[in-house]
Amino acid sequence: MSLPKIGIVEDEASMRNALVALLAENQFEPVPMANISEFHDADKRTSLDLVLIDLQLNDESGLTLAMDIRRTKDLPIVMLTGQGDETDKIIGLEIGADDYLLKPFNPRELIARIRAVLRRYGNSDQISTTQSDIGRNTFGRLSVDHKQRILFDETDQEIPLTNAEYRLLEYFLSRPNQIIPRVELLSELGSDLSKYVDRTVDVLILRLRRKIEENPSKPVHLQTRRGQGYIFVTDPHRNSI
Incomplete structure (x- = not known):
């Protein structure tokens, strides 16, 4: 069974590398990208199951990328952002981002959020996790x-x-x-x-x-x-x- 492929659009190398390590440790296949151009290149080569997008990319807007994705495909989106402009967060919710997480975040919470979003998109058979049945x-x-x-x-x-x-x-x-x-x-x-x-x-x-x-x-x-x-x-x- 293949591992879920998680795209990481993050321009800060240290954060990108930390996310790669975190995802790999939790039974995901990370696909790191430093900018929007690299996302489009990777998207042509592989089928992603979800993408993490940093809201504030260097000289680019993660929000723009999220809107482009929503116009063309049904790819789950989780946005990562610092204490930035609240208006951008509202727009992100309105265009259909599946979740938001503010930096710095708890690594376990990020993994839980990713699993929850994947479950809603019908990828639960790929996810190694347990949860009690409470009806x-x-x-x-x-x-x-x-x-x-x-x-x-x-x-x-x-x-x-x-x-x-x-x-x-x-x-x-x-x-x-x-x-x-x-x-x-x-x-x-x-x-x-x-x-x-x-x-x-x-x-x-x-x-x-x-x-x-x-x-x-x-x-x-x-x-x-x-x-x-x-x-x-x-x-x-x-x-x-």
Whole structure:
């Protein structure tokens, strides 16, 4: 069985080499690239399973590369970035980057994120990992399989979620029918999301609503409580707050 091929678009040699070593140690085949041109060359020679893209490349934009990829193929994208412009992070989420990780990051967290994204793209048979089966959560016409980290509709068809969207949904489902203040939501979702500005959280909320609500402008599950935060109503016919 071949190992998943992970592209690494990173212009800093020391970081690129560290990522190569980390991925190789965790049963991935790293494909390092120093710039966008090298990505396009490598993409012609090999079929990548996922690509890590540094947002701030030397004299180039990782965001531009991500947009180019999204226009031409369904390749999973995880973006790596420092404490840069929050606007770029928002744009990255809106164009469909599957996940973001802020530098410096925990190596184990990066590996976990990569595995989670690959699972959603149907590459779980390539990944060496274990997870207990804790069943499904059902709300309205949808259900979440926590073992596979997949959201299903009423016909058992998958509704694709990015890793950030899945983590947000999972957190809400762990606290059903509870008002969650924005500050708690930010702090509990992890070190990367805790550094996001409010606008980024709004983008994630909006994207998730588009996928789980029949009418996103009038949500029945993921509701806003003005001045208080958010609440996830699992059964809107029984719950009213």
